[in-house]
Each structure stands twice: as C-alpha cells, then as structure tokens.
Amino acid sequence: MDESQIASLLKSSELFPTPQSVKLSYGTAGFRGDAKLLDSTVYRVGILSALRSLKLGSSTVGLMITASHNKVSDNGIKVADPSGGMLSQEWEPFADQIANASSPRELVSLIREFVEKEEIAIGEEKKNKSAEVWLGRDTRPSGESLLRAAEIGVSSILGSVAIDKGILTTPQLHWMVRAKNKGLKATENDYFENLFTSFRCLIDLIPNSGKDKLEVSKVIVDGANGVGGLKLEELRESLNNLDLEIRNTGRDGGVLNEGVGADFVQKEKVVPLGFGSKDVETRCASFDGDADRLVYFYIPTESSTDKVELLDGDKILSLFALFIKEQLNTLDDDDKEGTRSRLGVVQTAYANGASTDYLKQLGLDVVFAKTGVKHLHEKAAEFDIGIYFEANGHGTILFSETFISLLVAKQKDLTQGSEEHKAVSRLVAVSNLINQAVGDALSGLLLVEVILQHMGWSVQKWNELYKDLPSRQIKVEVPDRAAVVTTSEETEALKPLGIQDAINAEIKKYPRGRAFIRPSGTEDVVRVYAEASTQEAADSLANSVAQLVKSFLG
Numbered sequence: 001m002d003e004s005q006i007a008s009l010l011k012s013s014e015l016f017p018t019p020q021s022v023k024l025s026y027g028t029a030g031f032r033g034d035a036k037l038l039d040s041t042v043y044r045v046g047i048l049s050a051l052r053s054l055k056l057g058s059s060t061v062g063l064m065i066t067a068s069h070n071k072v073s074d075n076g077i078k079v080a081d082p083s084g085g086m087l088s089q090e091w092e093p094f095a096d097q098i099a100n101a102s103s104p105r106e107l108v109s110l111i112r113e114f115v116e117k118e119e120i121a122i123g124e125e126k127k128n129k130s131a132e133v134w135l136g137r138d139t140r141p142s143g144e145s146l147l148r149a150a151e152i153g154v155s156s157i158l159g160s161v162a163i164d165k166g167i168l169t170t171p172q173l174h175w176m177v178r179a180k181n182k183g184l185k186a187t188e189n190d191y192f193e194n195l196f197t198s199f200r201c202l203i204d205l206i207p208n209s210g211k212d213k214l215e216v217s218k219v220i221v222d223g224a225n226g227v228g229g230l231k232l233e234e235l236r237e238s239l240n241n242l243d244l245e246i247r248n249t250g251r252d253g254g255v256l257n258e259g260v261g262a263d264f265v266q267k268e269k270v271v272p273l274g275f276g277s278k279d280v281e282t283r284c285a286s287f288d289g290d291a292d293r294l295v296y297f298y299i300p301t302e303s304s305t306d307k308v309e310l311l312d313g314d315k316i317l318s319l320f321a322l323f324i325k326e327q328l329n330t331l332d333d334d335d336k337e338g339t340r341s342r343l344g345v346v347q348t349a350y351a352n353g354a355s356t357d358y359l360k361q362l363g364l365d366v367v368f369a370k371t372g373v374k375h376l377h378e379k380a381a382e383f384d385i386g387i388y389f390e391a392n393g394h395g396t397i398l399f400s401e402t403f404i405s406l407l408v409a410k411q412k413d414l415t416q417g418s419e420e421h422k423a424v425s426r427l428v429a430v431s432n433l434i435n436q437a438v439g440d441a442l443s444g445l446l447l448v449e450v451i452l453q454h455m456g457w458s459v460q461k462w463n464e465l466y467k468d469l470p471s472r473q474i475k476v477e478v479p480d481r482a483a484v485v486t487t488s489e490e491t492e493a494l495k496p497l498g499i500q501d502a503i504n505a506e507i508k509k510y511p512r513g514r515a516f517i518r519p520s521g522t523e524d525v526v527r528v529y530a531e532a533s534t535q536e537a538a539d540s541l542a543n544s545v546a547q548l549v550k551s552f553l554g
C-alpha cells in the first residue's frame with residue numbers, strides 16, 4: 001500500500017469515528033443495529049467491498065443497506081459476493097476487525113496487514129482495472145446518508161468505483177450483481193423482464209385439463225410497508241394472469257415492519273394490519289422489509305380472533321418440491337441416457353417435523369443446515385436441483401450449471417408439444433424465474449401462484465399437504481449466549497455440559513416431542529424451539545427447556 005493510499009484512508013476515516021462502547025459483529029447476515037450508530041461501520045464495509053472486488057479480479061461486488069425485518073430505526077449492511085451469494089465466510093473476521101477498529105491508525109494497519117496476507121493488488125493495477133461496487137438500499141429513511149458513507153468507503157480505495165443503484169429489494173441487488181458478473185443484462189428492468197417472461201412461459205405451459213379447474217382467484221400481498229410492495233407494483237404493470245392486490249406499500253402512512261410483514265405473521269401467527277374479516281378465506285402473502293422472505297396465510301371462516309392459518313417456508317418448499325418432482329418424473333420415464341437427476345431439499349432445525357416427514361415420504365433427499373441463508377445455500381448447491389427454505393420464508397431453488405445445460409440440450413432434442421418437452425420447458429422456466437442468487441419474495445410469489453394455477457389448487461387445498469405440528473419459540477436472555485455451543489445442525493447442545501441430557505429428559509415426556517436451543521446470531525439471546533402433538537404440550541415443553549437454559553446459564 002503506497003503513501004497516497006494510506007493518506008486517502010486516513011483522511012476519509014477521520015469523517016467516521018466509531019461509536020463508543022459498541023461491539024459490532026458481522027453476524028448471520030451482515031451488520032445490524034441502530035441506524036444512528038452505523039456510519040463508521042457502513043463506511044468500513046465500503047472499503048471491504050472494494051478490496052473484495054480487487055481480490056476477485058475487479059468483479060462487481062454488491063453492498064445492500066437494509067435491516068430486513070428489524071424496526072425502522074435500525075439499519076444494516078450486507079455484502080453480495082460476485083456470484084450473487086453472501087460474502088465468503090472467510091472474510092467475515094476481517095469485517096469484524098475493521099468495524100471495531102478504534103482509530104484511523106488502527107484501521108489502516110489492519111487493512112494493510114490484510115491486503116498483504118490476501119495479496120490484493122491494491123494501487124498497482126488501477127490503470128487498467130479497478131474495483132466496482134454496486135450499492136442498493138431499502139426504503140428506510142436512514143438509507144440515503146448511510147449510502148453516502150458506503151460510497152466514501154469504496155472511493156477511499158484509490159481507483160475504485162461505487163455505483164448507486166437506488167432503492168432495491170435485497171434479492172434484486174444480488175440478482176443484478178450475479179447477472180453483471182456473468183456478462184448478462186443486469187439492470188433492474190432486466191430483472192423485471194426476466195420475471196414476467198419466465199412467469200408467462202410457465203402460465204402457457206399449464207395443462208389444458210388443469211384449465212377447467214383453473215384458480216385465478218385474487219391474491220392479496222402485504223408489502224410490510226417496505227420496498228417489496230413498491231417493486232411488486234412496478235412488476236404488476238407487465239403481468240396478466242394474476243389478480244393481485246397490494247397493501248402496506250408504505251405509502252398510506254404505515255410503518256415499516258410494524259404489525260406487518262413476513263416476520264410478524266410467521267412468528268405471531270396473527271393477521272397483519274390492513275387485513276381482516278373482509279379477507280376471510282382469501283389467499284394472502286406477506287413479504288418482509290427487504291423482500292427476501294415470503295410466507296402465505298389465510299383467515300379461516302371460523303376465526304373469531306385475528307389468528308391466521310400460516311403457510312410458512314416449509315409449506316412453500318413442499319409445494320415447490322412437489323412440482324419439480326412431477327416434472328422430473330415425467331422426464332425420468334423418458335430417461336434413456338441414464339441422466340437421472342439429484343433433487344435434494346435443505347431445511348434447518350426450525351422446520352416443522354410434519355414438513356420433514358412429508359418431504360421424506362415423497363422420497364426426497366432431506367438434509368439439514370445451520371440457521372442462516374449462507375449455510376442452506378451452500379448445501380443446496382451440492383445437488384442438481386437443490387431446494388432450500390427456512391421456516392421463516394427465506395428460500396429458493398438452485399439449479400446446477402451442468403444440469404441447466406443438460407435441460408437446455410434435452411429441450412432442443414425432444415419433440416415440441418410432447419409431455420417430456422413441456423416438463424423440460426417448465427424446469428428451464430423455473431430456473432429463470434426463481435432467483436439463483438438468494439431467496440426472493442417476488443419471484444417466490446410468482447412461482448407459488450403459477451404452481452397453484454397449474455395444480456388447480458386453492459390455498460386451503462395447498463395447506464392440506466400436511467398438518468403442522470404445534471410449536472412454540474421462546475427467547476431467553478442470558479449473561480453470555482456464547483456459552484451455548486451446538487452441533488453443526490443445531491439440533492443438540494454440546495455446551496453447557498449436561499444440558500442436552502436434561503433437555504432429552506424433558507422431550508421424552510411428550511408424544512412427538514422435539515426441542516432444541518441455539519444462540520441467536522442476530523440478538524443477544526438464546527432461542528428455544530419446541531414442538532409436540534398439542535399446543536399445550538409444545539408450550540409446556542418450551543417453558544421447561546427455557547427454565548433449563550436459565551438454570552444452566554443464569
């Protein structure tokens with residue numbers, strides 16, 4: 001690192017002193033916290049993303065300013081790697097270090113050390129190649145000034161370029177970064193065009209017999225008063241074959257994520273604001289604040305309270321798996337070359353036990369990953385087609401490059417109009433529709449809608465695929481959540497010693513009982529999950545496990 005580079009970093013970092021007494025951590029999905037305290041963090045992640053771009057041959061890196069489903073006064077920042085996926089976990093410790101550096105000198109020395117260790121060609125090749133970072137933000141009022149801080153961070157690595165892509169959903173930015181680095185058309189318009197073209201294609205492939213029972217009833221979407229509803233409005237202009245009403249767009253005075261959105265509906269299992277008795281039995285969906293989560297729900301007729309019937313990430317996963325499997329079966333019947341595909345599904349410990357049973361009974365390969373999108377994504381990428389979902393509604397379907405090429409070749413070979421040709425064409429269209437970079441509420445919604453039309457199913461019929469086991473989640477505040485260490489799939493606690501035996505003893509008392517504890521990656525708490533054959537039993541099991549956590553850690 002030469003003198004001018006050091007001077008540039010020292011000068012810009014003077015503008016962003018670190019707040020006192022906050023320990024920052026990149027966590028499960030980037031830095032998050034009170035927006036007022038984040039300027040220096042965002043500035044520093046700007047530097048990191050420029051370095052990441054340089055390290056990877058000046059590929060484009062994405063920087064998203066959002067705190068997802070958190071309250072509106074919070075904000076956050078996460079990095080999208082050139083593949084469109086999450087920042088490589090190998091770089092997370094560096095992110096933590098620089099975010100917590102207490103002075104400009106310390107910051108520069110950490111950067112210098114890292115640049116040497118990683119052999120990043122900083123300053124040397126800037127004549128022909130420079131770093132490029134694309135910035136996006138959600139609708140939070142604090143987003144604009146944080147975005148400026150990120151720009152200053154990026155530009156403080158000499159020769160680097162920061163490009164402001166404006167207000168976007170998180171998955172849009174990931175999609176655009178991935179497309180850009182693949183040399184494809186990568187504007188926001190290209191994103192929309194890709195969605196409606198592949199959606200249209202799937203609609204055209206709906207079997208005739210299905211059309212008689214075609215369900216084109218209305219779907220109402222809760223936009224969480226965030227960016228998702230606004231983007232869906234834009235997309236709607238180009239969509240026919242979808243009767244769509246959008247509420248909680250944030251325009252009518254509602255507050256981001258307050259009593260609305262996917263996180264609220266999934267955790268509380270109650271109707272979001274703006275929905276009520278007039279919507280009984282209607283298919284409804286909720287996005288989260290940055291539109292990377294999607295859940296469905298409906299208000300049952302008999303509901304006298306505001307409780308909803310929830311169709312969470314597990315149900316969406318099951319619907320997708322069923323549809324994909326149907327297409328693969330059609331192909332496998334015709335499989336002469338032995339190109340049988342590997343279809344797998346990835347869940348976390350939070351997946352409802354009934355969903356796992358259902359998927360296994362479909363004959364699917366079900367694997368478990370640690371909570372957090374990056375962990376599920378990695379495992380799903382090991383299959384030809386890997387479907388992953390967290391119960392909270394974040395998920396997508398990954399198609400391997402090799403498998404896509406195989407499908408495209410098959411599509412050319414097969415006779416137009418044959419069942420096999422249709423099945424291949426559906427799979428190719430799904431691979432275009434569903435975001436290959438990260439879970440995406442917009443593309444997820446379109447895929448659910450077209451599959452329901454394909455099957456001729458109502459939301460109630462879809463809900464009947466299996467019945468969720470009653471479950472309960474509790475969070476427990478403890479002096480040190482790091483005292484809880486779990487196995488890689490988080491189903492068992494290795495530490496504190498003895499706690500797992502005690503939990504097992506509780507579980508034994510309940511028919512179909514299952515429970516686990518894990519330290520949260522986003523909050524200073526230990527989370528408890530329990531399920532059992534009745535709600536009473538699930539509540540009671542969760543409470544006893546929470547008591548155990550308190551007595552072992554309290």
Ligand code: 16G
Pocket residue numbers: 028029068371372373374390392394519520521522523527
């Ligand atoms: C973040 C993760 C989500 C995970 C949640 C767990 C991403 C994009 N988001 O929101 O996948 O379920 O954290 O939170 O990775 P917890 O550790 O506090 O339970």
Ligand code: ZN
Pocket residue numbers: 068069170288289290291292293
């Ligand atoms: Zn989100």
